[in-house]
Amino acid sequence: MSSAAQQAEISTSIDGPDLKIVATQASVVARQFLTRGTPAYKRASFALFLSGFSTFSLLYCVQPLMPIFAHDFSVSPAASSLSLSLSTGFLAFAIFCAAAVSEGFGRRSLMFVSLMGAALCTIACSLVPNWHLLLVIRALEGFLLGGVPAVAMTYLAEEIDPRGLGASMGLYIAGNAFGGMAGRVVTGAIAEYLSWRPALAAVGVLGLLTAIGFMLLLPPSRNFVPRKDFNAGFHLKAWLGHVRNPALPLLFTIGFLAMGAFVTVYNYAGFRLVAAPFNLTQTELGLIFTAYLFGIAASWAAGSLGDRVGHFAVMRAGILIAAAGAAVTLSSSLPLIILGIVLVTIGFFATHSVASALVGRLARDTKGHASSLYLLAYYLGSSIAGSLGGYFWLADGWSAVVTFILVLLAGCLVAALGVARLASR
Template sequence: MSSAAQRQVKASPEADLHPAQPAANDGEKQFLVRGTPPYRRASLAFFMSGFSTFALLYCVQPLMPIFSADFGVSPAASSLSLSLSTGLLAVAIFLAAAVSERFGRRSLMFVSLLGASLCTIACAVVPDWNALLVIRALEGFLLGGVPAVAMAYLSEEIDPRGLGASMGLYIAGNAFGGMAGRVFTGMLAEYFSWRLALAGIGLMGIVAAIGFLVLLPPSRNFIPRKSTVRYHVDAWFGHLKNPALALLFAIGFLMMGAFVTIYNYAGFRLVAAPYNLNQTELGLIFTVYLFGIAASWAAGLLGDRFGHFLVMPVGALVALVGIAITLFSPLSLIIFGIVLLTSGFFMAHSVASALVGKLAHGTKGHASSLYLLGYYLGSSVAGSLGGHFWSADGWWAVAAFTGVMLLLSLLASLQARRITMRG
């Protein structure tokens, strides 16, 4: 056989994955390279999955007062429509990481998105409050199949030189979905009904799930593994023994904890005198997520060019400055401070997500699941603990609590950089 024929036989059916450039230091792996059509399709697919996941997850938040009135439950009980979903999502992340190691990334993410969308539509028609909570818990469990597996797919399939930009676009989709799920659902519920609002979000999720499946290239570097419980436990503990990764997991906990705490209790401050914002005006604050979308995308590009460990502490510092600015009284400065907090948070989160994939040696889904476990535990634990600081001494106490967490994030990011450079 001639050399030309040999080259033809060996050619990949998707040669534009990495044309005319070998995958240095990666054996026979074929990456999706920035600038190629498969890379663009994958990035768009993950933007859609991030948007859908967080729109489906947070769409009930503005509806809690309506749930309280319609179903005759207390405000605390109405919050279960969200807390049950996020709690089950954190648990499911571990299981999803294990399942995806055997059955693959792409199909699991599609089933998760489609199932969660159908659950949201079911919530729109269910007549009983307890049934709604059961469905929301199931929805959170299903959504756990997306975040950890998405990070694993990206870190396995995307060329490391373009990983930050792709991960940043995925995080941007998260931010956009989180904003849209809150803002649009609240507006639809005000002008039509909460049931129509949930049905609309559910149908959007189905469209996004189908688009995700059509756009995303099949995995090329994933090798299914038959595994035992011991295998998964060893994989998780193996990542925890990596000090740089352990610090990234802590950064996820601290950054998300500070971010959620500020958003949880800013509302209590702004509905009171002298601001007296109504619910519509308060809900519009979530549009500052647009700055998070831009920040996560920019951080990914800057991280790819200048180094992720240089960008991550900048994000923590920007968020810390934002919290300090919220201590001033003018409403414009409070909003500006929240903009900086949001931008800094998404910068750090985007870069930390990419670094987890880069630093994890094998079983990347397990590493991603540990990062996201810390991330959602930060939301749950710190977000609730911040209420005690609010009750004790108002906004000053909340700012001090979150400021300490962000300062610790900054120090952890610098330490992780030193460890990695020594290694």
């Protein structure tokens, strides 16, 4: 681009309060960032909050319904967990596809299609006549939802002024956690007074509304340049490079094991608590998921504390807190069981927050590819371990489930010690 053309581009791009110019040393490059405090920035941040809320409310709304599924469809607890495990498993693999598709299809459009499709799938689940069709639709829903987490962070990184990126990213993650909590609480409450079908329908309709709100609020991409070609060799080389980095596979292992332990607690605690001697109602069971509020606070605190005392120390502490919480749930006292679930939640969110941040710090280049590998391991942990826990439940009840969880967390701690040792070198 000629100097005159550069100047013309800059003079055009500075019109309006929402834009900021970034100049590189090599050449003058106009970037139209959304700056903090402007209306466009606020719309984008809230739109991404809605996308996170919708994604995780749709994904996890079936978790408190697993005991009902087991009864109504005459399936085992392990089989009932497939309503979530299949979704998270297909979501894990969809992340790779979505990242590539968004390069040609567009960030905003792909996220909207994903959210609308997933909401319609949830409504369809409320109408299914049999268990196997429900599982097929839930698998499709997970695949569709992969288009949101894979693209949302990329949109933020491309469009938001770096000085305001932390706040908008934090709001997006808060939307994830709040949606995961709300989806569980809403379905639990509605299922008690009506049935699981109206509960899923309500969450699906809410998903449609949030998808429409997302599309209306999110500003079109200003810095995204569509790519018509897809270089598979480049992506494969990038992923293999991260696998060969000795520290990163240990972080991927932490994501897999920590998420597996966390989901196992929430998947099967419901089976224990709706039975004697606790006999919790679906509403009471759903309210236990408000423990996520502690997780939201733990995520923020872990990042701040890690800057002061060291991220590896905070990650180890998070794992130990989760293990202590799992052990506390062995109690026969309901308040202590709830305390244990809260501790598991705090420990998991602290561990996940630090581990996901360390992936970006320890990846030498193509950090997006490293993050996609972490997310793959993270959601596979939810899918695989979340279902395996059901066999331990059938074998010897909650004590066997806790044993399984503690084994996962022990492996997590070994991996954390290993990555700290490698990073120190």
